Amino acid sequence: MIEFFFDCSSPWTYLAFHNIQPLAKEFGEEIIWRPILVGGIFNSINPSVYATRDNPVPAKLAYQKKDMADWARLAGLAIKMRPTVFPVNSVKAMRGCILLSKDSGRDMVPFARAVFEIYWGEDQDISQDAVLAEVCKRVGVDPERLLAGIAQQPIKDQLKANTDEVMARGGFGSPTIFIDKTDMYFGNDRLPLVRDALARRKERAA
Secondary structure (H helix, E strand, O other): EEEEEOOOOOHHHHHHHHHHHHHHOOOOOOOEEEEEEEEEEHHHHHHHHHHHHHHHHHHHHHHHHHHHHHHHHHOOOOOOOOOOOOOOOOOOHHHHHHHHHHOOOOOHHHHHHHHHHHHHHHOOOOOOHHHHHHHHHHHOHHHHHHHHOOOHHHHHHHHHHHHHHHHHOOOOOOEEEEEOOEEEEOHHHHHHHHHHHHHHHHHHHH
C-alpha cells in the first residue's frame, strides 16, 4: 500500500502525483490519496519555508526554475513557474478532494489532476469559486454540490486531521509518501527510492 499525502499548491507534488501512478500500477500497488493543507504544516512545524520564499538567493531561484522546467519536460507536463497568484490558498480545492474521496473516490483523482493543470499549466487562481467550478465541469462533477459540500464541517475537520496526521508521522511538506505506513519518502525526486523499496519488497515476497 502506498499513501500519498498531497496539496495541489505544490509543483513538485504535481510531478509526483503524475509520476507515482504508473509506478504503483507497475507493482500492483494501491494508492491511498490523502489530501492535506501544506500551509498548515509550514505554520506549525516548518516556518523556514517562508523565510526562503521571502528572501530567495537569486542564483538558486534561477536554477530552481530551470530544474522545474527540466522535470516538467521529462514528465510531459506544462508547469509555469511562478503562477501569477503564488503562493495560492488551496484550502477549497483540497476540501474538494476530501469531499470527492468520501464518495466513491473515482472522481477525486481526475479532480485533483484538473486542479493541478488549471493552476500550474493555465495560471488560474484555484482559490476562486469560479475556477473550481470550471474544474468541476471538466471532470463531470456538479459544481454546486462541490461548493456546498466543502463548507460542511466534517470535510473541514478531515482535511485538518489528515494534515495533523502526516505531521505526527514525521512529514513536513508535500508530497509525503509512505509505503506500508512507516517507510516515508518526501518529494518527487525520491520516487526512484520508492521504486527500489517496492522492488526489494517484491523480491522478499517471491
